[in-house]
Amino acid sequence: MPELPEVETMVRGLRPVLSGRRLKRIDVLDELLLEGCERADLERAGRGTTVGGVERRGKWVVVRLAGCAGVIVIQPRMTGGFWLVRPPREDHVRVIFEVVGRGEPVWFCDTRRLGRVSWLADANSAEQRFARSHGPDALQISAAALRDRLRRTTRAIKVALMDQKVLAGIGNIYADEVLFRAGLNPQRNANSLRRRELSELHGALGEVLNEAIAAEGSSFDAGYRTVLGLEGGFLAQNAVYGREGEACRRCGSAILRTRFPGLVGRSTYYCPRCQPFRTDFR
DNA sequence: CGGTTACCCTGGATGC
DNA sequence: TGCATCCAGGGTAACC
Numbered sequence: 001m002p003e004l005p006e007v008e009t010m011v012r013g014l015r016p017v018l019s020g021r022r023l024k025r026i027d028v029l030d031e032l033l034l035e036g037c038e039r040a041d042l043e044r045a046g047r048g049t050t051v052g053g054v055e056r057r058g059k060w061v062v063v064r065l066a067g068c069a070g071v072i073v074i075q076p077r078m079t080g081g082f083w084l085v086r087p088p089r090e091d092h093v094r095v096i097f098e099v100v101g102r103g104e105p106v107w108f109c110d111t112r113r114l115g116r117v118s119w120l121a122d123a124n125s126a127e128q129r130f131a132r133s134h135g136p137d138a139l140q141i142s143a144a145a146l147r148d149r150l151r152r153t154t155r156a157i158k159v160a161l162m163d164q165k166v167l168a169g170i171g172n173i174y175a176d177e178v179l180f181r182a183g184l185n186p187q188r189n190a191n192s193l194r195r196r197e198l199s200e201l202h203g204a205l206g207e208v209l210n211e212a213i214a215a216e217g218s219s220f221d222a223g224y225r226t227v228l229g230l231e232g233g234f235l236a237q238n239a240v241y242g243r244e245g246e247a248c249r250r251c252g253s254a255i256l257r258t259r260f261p262g263l264v265g266r267s268t269y270y271c272p273r274c275q276p277f278r279t280d281f282r
Numbered sequence: 283c284g285g286t287t288a289c290c291c292t293g294g295a296t297g298c
Numbered sequence: 299t300g301c302a303t304c305c306a307g308g309g310t311a312a313c314c
Contacts, residue, residue: 001307032291059308077308079292092292112291114308133309155285164309172307221294223306264287266307 001223002076003059004138004169005212006232010082011056013227017084017099017106018051018063024098028117033094035116042119045069046097057130058137058168070121074108080115083107084227111222138169139209143202150190150198157193157201158186159262169209173218173241176269178204180239185277186268187260211237240269250274 002010026046028039045065052064061082063072074080080094087093087109095117097106108117120126136145149166150157160166161175170178179186181204184197193201217224217232220242224232235242239249244257248271258268 003308075308078306110291111293112306114291116309153284159285162308221306262286263307265305267305 001078001171001173001218002080003171003174003218004056004209005174005215005234006081006217006224007056007059007061007076007169008213009216009226009232010076011054011061013084014061014063014082014106015054017102017227018097019053020051021102022048022050022100024048024100025096027096027098028094029096030094030110030113032113033110033115033117035118037119042072042095042117045072045119058134058164059171060130062126064123070119071123071126073116073118073120073126075116076110077114077116079112079223080108080110081224082227083109083225083229085229088229134164134168135166136168138167138205141167141202141205143199146202146205147195147198150193150201153190155190156187156260156262157184157190158268160190162263170205172266172268173238174208174212176241177208177212177238180271180275181208183274185275186270187277240271243269248274 023046026043028034028042031039034042049069050066052066055062055064059075061074065071084106087107092109092111093107094110095108099106135149146167150160153160158175158179161170161178162172176186178201182200184201212218212234215232215234215237216226218234219225219231220235226232240255243255246255248255251271251273253271253273255269256272259266260268
């Protein structure tokens with residue numbers, strides 16, 4: 001669920017509390033989330049260390065530690081999130097960050113424990129690790145780079161958009177929203193898109209992501225919340241995701257929900273009229 | 283190597 | 299009420 005807009009919202013919420021501040025202590029409550037480091041490594045890195053900055057890389061949260069203390073990388077994945085107010089479920093707290101001079105700690109919670117937390121001794125190695133598994137950030141990618149990357153794959157355009165190696169930051173919700181905005185059927189082969197369609201897609205990408213960031217992301221059920229425990233408002237204004245059977249805001253047709261090969265177990269929402277599979281290539 | 287699926291996890295909803 | 303099943307979907311290992 002946390003995709004680019006949700007992670008960007010987390011980072012913006014964490015920055016004033018962590019950036020330039022000194023960590024007192026890190027407490028790892030659930031070692032299952034640790035990846036590529038020991039509990040002792042992470043806890044040692046956090047003792048008395050100043051935070052140099054908090055940044056987003058795709059769907060990763062990167063906490064840079066000052067000096068040569070390395071970086072902490074948090075991948076919220078499905079249900080991970082930060083809390084600056086006491087979280088509703090104490091048993092879902094996985095890591096606690098105590099900050100010097102701040103009464104309450106920063107909690108990292110993760111209901112389903114699919115999130116990952118790691119500490120890397122060297123900031124450069126973290127960047128390299130990210131670059132090996134990710135393409136350009138979805139908010140930064142140029143129209144030309146997007147075009148080049150999409151015409152190299154025969155997969156469905158939605159599958160390609162969600163591939164972090166193609167571009168970083170898009171998941172199931174925003175893939176559907178971006179494709180609606182661009183008027184493209186999610187099952188179109190990525191390499192079948194015309195130049196104008198790719199241009200539309202690039203424009204839609206920036207628009208949708210920026211609108212979602214402005215709304216502080218997408219919340220439904222007991223999922224994602226902002227660091228203050230508030231719901232993100234994007235799903236009150238979105239076009240298709242979660243709107244099966246409801247009227248398309250543009251043409252009034254009923255929004256459809258489907259599943260298709262290449263995206264096992266994942267729902268795709270689209271408007272059959274605004275996003276026809278066949279196009280007339282006017 | 284590109285494309286596709288299974289699996290990791292838990293809690294809430296649904297069905298009998 | 300109790301129990302089984304399904305669903306949510308980000309990421310990666312493993313497969314064809």
